[in-house]
Amino acid sequence: QKEVEQNSGPLSVPEGAIASLNCTYSDRGSQSFFWYRQYSGKSPELIMFIYSNGDKEDGRFTAQLNKASQYVSLLIRDSQPSDSATYLCAVNRVTGGGNKLTFGTGTQLKVEL
Amino acid sequence: DVKVTQSSRYLVKRTGEKVFLECVQDMDHENMFWYRQDPGLGLRLIYFSYDVKMKEKGDIPEGYSVSREKKERFSLILESASTNQTSMYLCASSLRDRGIGGYTFGSGTRLTVV
Numbered sequence: 001q002k003e004v005e006q007n008s009g010p011l012s013v014p015e016g017a018i019a020s021l022n023c024t025y026s027d028r029g030s031q032s033f034f035w036y037r038q039y040s041g042k043s044p045e046l047i048m049f050i051y052s053n054g055d056k057e058d059g060r061f062t063a064q065l066n067k068a069s070q071y072v073s074l075l076i077r078d079s080q081p082s083d084s085a086t087y088l089c090a091v092n093r094v095t096g097g098g099n100k101l102t103f104g105t106g107t108q109l110k111v112e113l
Numbered sequence: 114d115v116k117v118t119q120s121s122r123y124l125v126k127r128t129g130e131k132v133f134l135e136c137v138q139d140m141d142h143e144n145m146f147w148y149r150q151d152p153g154l155g156l157r158l159i160y161f162s163y164d165v166k167m168k169e170k171g172d173i174p175e176g177y178s179v180s181r182e183k184k185e186r187f188s189l190i191l192e193s194a195s196t197n198q199t200s201m202y203l204c205a206s207s208l209r210d211r212g213i214g215g216y217t218f219g220s221g222t223r224l225t226v227v
Contacts, residue, residue, distance in 0.1 A: 043220050100158065101215065105153065
């Protein structure tokens, strides 16, 4: 079982719709969870992070965390063509040397006009 | 604006060459990381460092080494480049003990080994 799993997609949604991206993780000791957006040929950029169960909203983005189910999701409301990218889920685990992130392979999102 | 700078955007090297990838951050971050990214495999951790002169192996350290002589600089070394090391290499940094805020990534180095 992969440590962090995402559906690779592509996930296609029409402009203005809600895009729902999902991620599961295997390590119950994981403490914090991140969503990165990566445009083709570019490096990942952080868009959201969440630590506590429940929802966290930032503009059009909402991150949802359910630690009991080991599930984290990202909702994008009013999807725009500029949201078309690969979304990476990352999970923080503490090692002897500090924190490090493990990434899923990403979900490709396509927002269609 | 905080920055992680990778010295080269594109590199082409020959099999057997020793290759140096440089990364510099200006955020006074303790932690620095080297990942490689390949289609279908995602980001895989090669090495990371949580302090000057300290290093720890990641998930795929074979064929690589690292150097961190100064806090702001973290170098990835391919001792003898091979074609299976053709990849996008991403450097990242973060504050110690802060899953908060995650990583800041450099712009990446696309390495081709021929």
